[in-house]
Amino acid sequence: MTKVNSEYGWADVPCTGTQWSARRENARYCIDELQEQGKIDTDDLETLVASIVNTCAAKPIRFFPDLITREMAPSLYGPELPGLRIYVPAEGALDAVKSEGEGSVPSYKSLDGGTHCFYADIHPKSPDQLMDPENAASHFSSSLQQVLDEIEECVQVANAKIDEEHSWIEDDVRTLLTRRRDRRRAFLEAVEPLKIPLHSETMIDIPIEQAALTYEDVQTLGPGHKNFKLSDQIADAVIQSIRSFGTALERSPDTADKLLNLHEETIRDILLMVLNANWRGQATGETFNGDGKTDIVLRHEDRNAIIVECKIWGGQGIFNEALTQLFSYNVWSDTRAAILLIIRLAEPALAVKTAQEEIRKHPNLIRVEIEHAEGGSYIMRSPKDPARAIHLELLPIVIPKKPKPAPKTGKPKKITADKSVQDHHD
Incomplete structure (x- = not known):
């Protein structure tokens, strides 16, 4: 979850959340904070843009079929006909699956330790099918593949929206940073000829x-x-x-x-x-x-x-x-x-x-x-x-090194005693 910044008013956005408007506002708050710290006057603007976008934009969804796990599922037909519940680990803005998906979309949940996963229940069609090992295994295998295909299809649709919003935030951040940086530079160039010393706000207060x-x-x-x-x-x-x-x-x-x-x-x-x-x-x-x-x-x-x-x-x-x-x-x-x-x-x-x-x-x-x-x-x-x-x-x-002064050239002048001093000693 995005940490709340009480000074700049950052909004709470869970890592699984979309909240597109809140994420854009957070990007603006981030720019405000960097401007307050005097860090937007840089020629390497793209690095700053990438850092802000990485902090504020929704992360693409990834799921990991190789790490799938299972447990007994609540039965739809009573205790004598058990079902299978599978868990597929995932990460990213999983809320986009619900907001962008059409028809049946996979469910997901948070687990202990801050991890997230898709999950689905697979049930045998009848007790007779369950008692036929070959038939039951084929049913569970094909149903599992169907679940994974549905997850992949929904994730593709959701990631398309995430990529679109990512581009929007990136464009907004780049436009706002460029405008503020250029205006600041123009202002500094305009006031430089006045030769007025900076106020003491940058000094160390003791x-x-x-x-x-x-x-x-x-x-x-x-x-x-x-x-x-x-x-x-x-x-x-x-x-x-x-x-x-x-x-x-x-x-x-x-x-x-x-x-x-x-x-x-x-x-x-x-x-x-x-x-x-x-x-x-x-x-x-x-x-x-x-x-x-x-x-x-x-x-x-x-x-x-x-x-x-x-x-x-x-x-x-x-x-x-x-x-x-x-x-x-x-x-x-x-x-x-x-x-x-x-x-x-x-x-x-x-x-x-x-x-x-x-x-x-x-x-x-x-x-x-x-x-x-x-x-x-x-x-x-x-x-x-x-x-x-x-x-x-x-x-x-x-703090650039100052160049050392060039050594003096030419024959040094001969130093003679002051005439009045010579006369005195004479």
């Missing part, structure tokens, strides 16, 4: 009175054992602070370049100060701590609620080392993590794409929440405890 970090006791594992998570509101705000910090660096490339030239850990140390200036622990006063050269962690009772990795892009190998380091920590349920990926290349899009590919093929990946040209959000599994999830944000920032 309040005099620190905000408190609050933990939610989400589950009791047994006597004396608790499992904690950072409240979603606070966790989202911390991640947004990190994202804003990266934006501020991108908009001050000269300063950021100087900081990186001082030492690789300088950016991490400044972010650490910003986070500790904005947030403090409740009661016990937990704070963000440096861990290693590039990591920032927020610990609570010997486990980590937030992990931040500041990493300069140096290729797949170094990025995978960052992932390995991140997954080495002990975590609580739903730990939040972020990789602030500093890219100093002339073509940063390739680095972002490679980083996304490395996360997608990582064995700890559970699912991709969203991906776009400027990062992504992923749900990962903790290798130390598969029952614990890590919500990972990829936050790339681009």
